[in-house]
Amino acid sequence: MPPLVRKHKKKVVIFSDSPDWHAKNLKDQLSKKNLDARFISLSGCRINTCNNSSTVEIPGFKNCLPEGAIVRLINKGTLEQITYWLGILHALKKSGVIIYNSPGTIEKTVDKSMTSFLLNRANLPTPPTWVCNSRKEAKKWISTFLRKRSKVVLKPIFGAEGKGIRLIEKIKELPNHEEVNGVYYLQKFIHSNNRQKMFKDWRVFVVSKKIVGIMKRSSKQWITNVSQGSRCSKAKLDKKIESLAIKAATLVKADYAGVDVIQDTGGKYYILEINSIPAWKGLQSTLNVNIAGIIVEDFIKKINSSNGRKLSN
Numbered sequence: 001m002p003p004l005v006r007k008h009k010k011k012v013v014i015f016s017d018s019p020d021w022h023a024k025n026l027k028d029q030l031s032k033k034n035l036d037a038r039f040i041s042l043s044g045c046r047i048n049t050c051n052n053s054s055t056v057e058i059p060g061f062k063n064c065l066p067e068g069a070i071v072r073l074i075n076k077g078t079l080e081q082i083t084y085w086l087g088i089l090h091a092l093k094k095s096g097v098i099i100y101n102s103p104g105t106i107e108k109t110v111d112k113s114m115t116s117f118l119l120n121r122a123n124l125p126t127p128p129t130w131v132c133n134s135r136k137e138a139k140k141w142i143s144t145f146l147r148k149r150s151k152v153v154l155k156p157i158f159g160a161e162g163k164g165i166r167l168i169e170k171i172k173e174l175p176n177h178e179e180v181n182g183v184y185y186l187q188k189f190i191h192s193n194n195r196q197k198m199f200k201d202w203r204v205f206v207v208s209k210k211i212v213g214i215m216k217r218s219s220k221q222w223i224t225n226v227s228q229g230s231r232c233s234k235a236k237l238d239k240k241i242e243s244l245a246i247k248a249a250t251l252v253k254a255d256y257a258g259v260d261v262i263q264d265t266g267g268k269y270y271i272l273e274i275n276s277i278p279a280w281k282g283l284q285s286t287l288n289v290n291i292a293g294i295i296v297e298d299f300i301k302k303i304n305s306s307n308g309r310k311l312s313n
Contacts, residue, residue, distance in 0.1 A: 192265070
């Protein structure tokens with residue numbers, strides 16, 4: 001098999017199994033740049049090492065590779081499937097394709113335990129966290145915090161949009177081993193409710209180490225994800241929050257990221273999560289700038305700087 005050659009300079013990929021508002025928004029912006037953007041499922045790609053060559057085969061790309069790919073969704077799957085899909089992204093990167101965000105960044109952020117470890121190791125403020133396989137050990141850790149009158153948050157190690165998160169106030173509320181897929185990711189609950197009894201935090205959107213926008217998420221319940229019904233509002237610029245967000249995104253080498261920051265009742269800020277495949281529909285409603293357009297501009301810039309050619313007209 002002949003080596004792969006990029007014959008189509010203007011072909012790019014958006015990896016998404018079910019293109020949502022965000023994926024379609026990106027495609028519209030890429031089209032405006034005269035680029036042929038195609039929705040591709042990672043499950044449809046193949047790695048081929050036959051005939052003395054190492055290639056990644058992408059549906060619709062015969063004997064060529066795209067100039068770049070934006071990862072918009074990695075579907076749920078078995079450990080083997082997710083490992084394989086990340087392997088495809090790594091193989092594409094090794095083949096010279098710009099992957100936005102890189103598979104290394106995705107690996108560091110999709111696993112909440114690794115994100116917490118990296119943040120703490122970098123001396124960035126993040127809630128005290130304990131991750132283990134044993135329910136017995138989890139109960140001991142929870143007991144320690146409950147004695148100090150601190151609540152504990154249980155999160156799925158792979159998860160998004162606030163799904164599967166639980167607030168543990170009593171030991172008996174800790175679910176069985178099977179319900180957490182064998183991993184207990186436990187984090188000290190950070191109280192953020194104010195005099196109006198509203199819980200709040202901030203989503204900061206970072207592109208290429210620059211702040212694109214910041215919004216405050218407010219809710220009467222302690223989960224403040226937009227998908228869970230929280231109210232979005234434009235937030236005032238805060239140098240401390242912005243600094244933490246940029247440091248967090250830089251730490252995991254993210255091209256773009258959604259960084260969640262919370263402030264406790266004593267005024268201290270904590271980084272809750274770094275999202276490497278972030279949503280921005282809620283944030284977009286509070287801003288006048290086109291977020292998808294900014295992402296696409298940065299994506300094209302990275303491609304151009306890597307191959308020395310102008311990608312778009």
